[in-house]
Amino acid sequence: MIYGYDNDKKIYNVIGYNDEFIYDTSIITYEEFKNAFISNDVDKEENPWADQILMLKYNHNAEYTFNLQLVKDSIADYLDSKNHYESTNPFKNPSTNKVYGISTINKLMEYTAEYKKTIV
Secondary structure, eight states: OEEEEETTTTEEEEEEEOTTSOEEEEEEEHHHHHHHHHHOOOOTTTOGGGGGOOOOOOOTTSOOOOOHHHHHHHHHHHHHTOOTTGGGOTTSOOOSSOOOTTHHHHHHHHHHHHHHHHHO
């Protein structure tokens, strides 16, 4: 995730997992980011998330309102490991093989442990 930048130095401040599975900050150049974004040669069958890289930008002309109830519901969903939005879609059955909220930490730890076994 990009959390900052310096236009003069042409760098991004990023945070994420490094090659040793440690969540850490680092710096990449604009050119490195552009090349990585363009190359995106990940197997999309094996990694369907690869087609869902989104570039977001703040819209200074939009009016943003604060929805306290939404914040409360989102925190409750996170703590209860639920996704109440999934159950509001009448055209889609709720998925049984997904985890949400704080439960994702356990799944991430399981996945990381299994993945480490494959690279040793």
